[in-house]
Amino acid sequence: MSNYISSDKKLGILGGGQLGKMLIQAASKWDITICVLDPNPECSCAPYAHEFTVGKFSDYEAVLNFGRTVDVITIEIENVNTDALRKLQEEGKIVHPSPEVIDTIKDKGRQKTFYRDNELSTSDFKILNAKDDVLSKINSGDITLPFVQKLCREGYDGRGVVVIKSEGDLENLLEGETIIEPLVDIDKEISVILSRNESGEINVFPPVEMEFNPEANLVEMLLAPARIDENFASKAMDLGKQVIQSLNLVGVMAVEMFLTKKGEILINETAPRPHNSGHQTIEANESSQYEQHLRAILIFPLGSVDQKSPAIMINVLGSKGFEGKVDYKEVNEVLKMKGSHLHLYGKKETRPFRKMGHITICGNDIDDLIEKGNHLKKVFRVEAK
Amino acid sequence: MSNYISSDKKLGILGGGQLGKMLIQAASKWDITICVLDPNPECSCAPYAHEFTVGKFSDYEAVLNFGRTVDVITIEIENVNTDALRKLQEEGKIVHPSPEVIDTIKDKGRQKTFYRDNELSTSDFKILNAKDDVLSKINSGDITLPFVQKLCREGYDGRGVVVIKSEGDLENLLEGETIIEPLVDIDKEISVILSRNESGEINVFPPVEMEFNPEANLVEMLLAPARIDENFASKAMDLGKQVIQSLNLVGVMAVEMFLTKKGEILINETAPRPHNSGHQTIEANESSQYEQHLRAILIFPLGSVDQKSPAIMINVLGSKGFEGKVDYKEVNEVLKMKGSHLHLYGKKETRPFRKMGHITICGNDIDDLIEKGNHLKKVFRVEAK
Numbered sequence: 001m002s003n004y005i006s007s008d009k010k011l012g013i014l015g016g017g018q019l020g021k022m023l024i025q026a027a028s029k030w031d032i033t034i035c036v037l038d039p040n041p042e043c044s045c046a047p048y049a050h051e052f053t054v055g056k057f058s059d060y061e062a063v064l065n066f067g068r069t070v071d072v073i074t075i076e077i078e079n080v081n082t083d084a085l086r087k088l089q090e091e092g093k094i095v096h097p098s099p100e101v102i103d104t105i106k107d108k109g110r111q112k113t114f115y116r117d118n119e120l121s122t123s124d125f126k127i128l129n130a131k132d133d134v135l136s137k138i139n140s141g142d143i144t145l146p147f148v149q150k151l152c153r154e155g156y157d158g159r160g161v162v163v164i165k166s167e168g169d170l171e172n173l174l175e176g177e178t179i180i181e182p183l184v185d186i187d188k189e190i191s192v193i194l195s196r197n198e199s200g201e202i203n204v205f206p207p208v209e210m211e212f213n214p215e216a217n218l219v220e221m222l223l224a225p226a227r228i229d230e231n232f233a234s235k236a237m238d239l240g241k242q243v244i245q246s247l248n249l250v251g252v253m254a255v256e257m258f259l260t261k262k263g264e265i266l267i268n269e270t271a272p273r274p275h276n277s278g279h280q281t282i283e284a285n286e287s288s289q290y291e292q293h294l295r296a297i298l299i300f301p302l303g304s305v306d307q308k309s310p311a312i313m314i315n316v317l318g319s320k321g322f323e324g325k326v327d328y329k330e331v332n333e334v335l336k337m338k339g340s341h342l343h344l345y346g347k348k349e350t351r352p353f354r355k356m357g358h359i360t361i362c363g364n365d366i367d368d369l370i371e372k373g374n375h376l377k378k379v380f381r382v383e384a385k
Numbered sequence: 386m387s388n389y390i391s392s393d394k395k396l397g398i399l400g401g402g403q404l405g406k407m408l409i410q411a412a413s414k415w416d417i418t419i420c421v422l423d424p425n426p427e428c429s430c431a432p433y434a435h436e437f438t439v440g441k442f443s444d445y446e447a448v449l450n451f452g453r454t455v456d457v458i459t460i461e462i463e464n465v466n467t468d469a470l471r472k473l474q475e476e477g478k479i480v481h482p483s484p485e486v487i488d489t490i491k492d493k494g495r496q497k498t499f500y501r502d503n504e505l506s507t508s509d510f511k512i513l514n515a516k517d518d519v520l521s522k523i524n525s526g527d528i529t530l531p532f533v534q535k536l537c538r539e540g541y542d543g544r545g546v547v548v549i550k551s552e553g554d555l556e557n558l559l560e561g562e563t564i565i566e567p568l569v570d571i572d573k574e575i576s577v578i579l580s581r582n583e584s585g586e587i588n589v590f591p592p593v594e595m596e597f598n599p600e601a602n603l604v605e606m607l608l609a610p611a612r613i614d615e616n617f618a619s620k621a622m623d624l625g626k627q628v629i630q631s632l633n634l635v636g637v638m639a640v641e642m643f644l645t646k647k648g649e650i651l652i653n654e655t656a657p658r659p660h661n662s663g664h665q666t667i668e669a670n671e672s673s674q675y676e677q678h679l680r681a682i683l684i685f686p687l688g689s690v691d692q693k694s695p696a697i698m699i700n701v702l703g704s705k706g707f708e709g710k711v712d713y714k715e716v717n718e719v720l721k722m723k724g725s726h727l728h729l730y731g732k733k734e735t736r737p738f739r740k741m742g743h744i745t746i747c748g749n750d751i752d753d754l755i756e757k758g759n760h761l762k763k764v765f766r767v768e769a770k
């Protein structure tokens with residue numbers, strides 16, 4: 001299907017954020033025509049898409065009308081109107097990932113149930129409809145502290161998750177349909193990114209290790225590859241493969257996992273698309289997660305996922321206390337550092353902890369890279385004008 | 386001057402070809418606003434520039450009006466209206482490379498005279514105004530066969546150059562102002578790419594080796610690094626530095642050189658911009674020639690030019706016998722090859738020997754890379770629908 005290259009065929013992306021922008025950057029090398037739907041005319045993709053449509057990807061009519069103008073449809077965010085995608089499939093459009101996969105993953109309750117039904121290792125959980133149900137289960141002893149509560153829908157970038165350690169935390173309980181999981185004794189959090197094409201061929205990137213910012217619940221630093229033994233890495237990659245096969249997903253996906261202190265590997269959550277934990281593949285691996293996604297959904301051969309050198313990735317987050325028109329401070333500290341690669345997403349407005357960009361640093365010594373990353377986290381800041 | 390990042394400031398590029406497109410790809414990572422002027426609304430840059438203006442970069446008014454809408458102006462082709470650039474400089478715009486440098490380089494007679502005046506090693510030459518002058522100098526014995534004749538202006542991508550080996554070749558002599566050089570006994574042709582910023586800091590990429598297609602006079606395969614001894618490499622890099630310093634050029638430039646069988650290094654010609662002989666730096670070096678150009682002209686620190694692995698580059702040229710709407714054949718042969726990186730420029734129409742894209746192959750063993758490159762040159766073809 002090389003006719004997606006330099007042809008009139010179009011790839012449509014639902015969502016115009018940074019993941020979409022990096023898909024466009026990958027596609028631009030191969031002259032693939034990209035169309036994007038996003039409600040924000042100032043989103044990251046707007047200046048780079050061949051065709052940009054302002055509209056809500058959660059709206060049935062908007063997605064249907066947009067989808068009818070393209071040949072293949074993919075997503076860069078889960079929160080899209082899957083009824084419209086089903087209708088587009090009926091009309092003969094190619095949709096990857098499928099609406100069924102998106103529906104399974106975007107609802108955390110359905111997602112966890114899917115793992116349990118398919119015997120895929122994950123932590124215990126309960127699905128509850130309201131805050132009152134959580135409180136009564138605590139009273140009856142069915143739920144014991146400490147636990148984690150997550151909104152089933154619409155949670156994103158650390159929002160919609162609370163950790164309840166003591167009775168004093170109960171005032172933070174979330175309203176609505178949520179899942180409750182026991183607080184797992186985590187040794188490390190890792191992520192495995194995989195790609196799979198229509199013929200079932202699968203490629204697995206080496207697992208990466210994530211350190212989280214406890215305040216923002218966002219990745220603070222990502223280490224690639226993860227500092228785990230080979231046996232563990234290979235088990236994690238196998239678990240990832242089982243997930244992508246069970247879902248029958250075509251495209252790229254991320255499987256985030258907990259390594260517990262007891263030595264278990266538990267699936268935390270997954271994303272049916274390129275993911276924050278794969279940004280470093282742009283520079284550190286032979287072909288990036290974005291390129292793999294295009295290869296998988298446009299029926300090209302999958303590329304090599306070999307890692308060329310160790311790398312770390314840090315998210316560039318809006319600094320606390322600043323809101324408004326973005327103003328980057330000490331950019332030159334990043335640009336002058338050997339091995340560093342700065343990616344800014346082109347968001348015009350900053351707010352505390354908003355993902356404004358990321359930095360990948362490649363090199364030979366992981367401890368040196370961590371030190372460099374910590375230095376940049378201190379000096380490079382996202383303030384407002 | 387980090388205010389070119391995520392700001393209202395604009396970088397304007399004269400010319401919308403592949404070099405411009407690769408500059409946009411580099412700039413997109415840093416959220417720099419790019420505006421492009423090109424007469425062809427279907428040029429490589431058109432879909433990716435933030436603002437695209439249809440107009441001739443050789444036209445005074447077109448360049449002046451375009452330049453007034455941006456803050457910094459650069460080029461991706463030499464054949465631009467430098468009078469308009471001088472006017473824009475007077476009006477306070479930043480122009481890199483300077484109009485003087487462009488004027489010196491775009492006329493091959495002035496270029497060669499510049500080397501001679503600055504004692505920069507190059508082959509002998511004569512500047513002549515017309516074909517008849519060449520013929521009479523041959524008759525008088527002032528010019529002896531074999532020699533090379535080059536148009537002083539407008540030569541591009543192998544056009545405007547003839548080699549006269551015997552009297553029978555004289556019918557190919559070019560009309561107009563030309564330079565005549567003795568045919569040098571070439572051992573290798575190499576290229577050195579350099580960047581220099583306003584404070585005079587210079588970075589030099591390792592020399593690369595070019596094998597030419599004798600029919601098209603275009604680079605057939607580029608080997609990075611060049612297979613020459615360190616002493617030679619270091620001399621070539623020094624010569625490159627002398628050239629960029631003498632020109633007082635800010636930005637990236639390419640200095641193409643002959644290594645003669647006698648062991649001399651002679652400047653062949655230069656380009657005051659990113660160059661075909663630096664495409665492989667995108668994947669093979671820590672920061673690419675395109676990134677270096679942006680760093681140099683926007684007053685960021687220059688990046689590391691270290692080469693990460695050996696690489697070869699082949700140009701993807703329009704196949705002989707095909708003209709019209711482009712149709713790539715056997716794309717998958719490229720995409721499935723480990724280490725290969727395909728770049729297509731998005732030109733809609735092909736013609737014999739037109740530069741349609743390039744392929745970089747990275748790996749550890751240069752002989753293996755040459756073999757892979759030769760394989761792709763055979764199987765991957767650019768035909769017409």
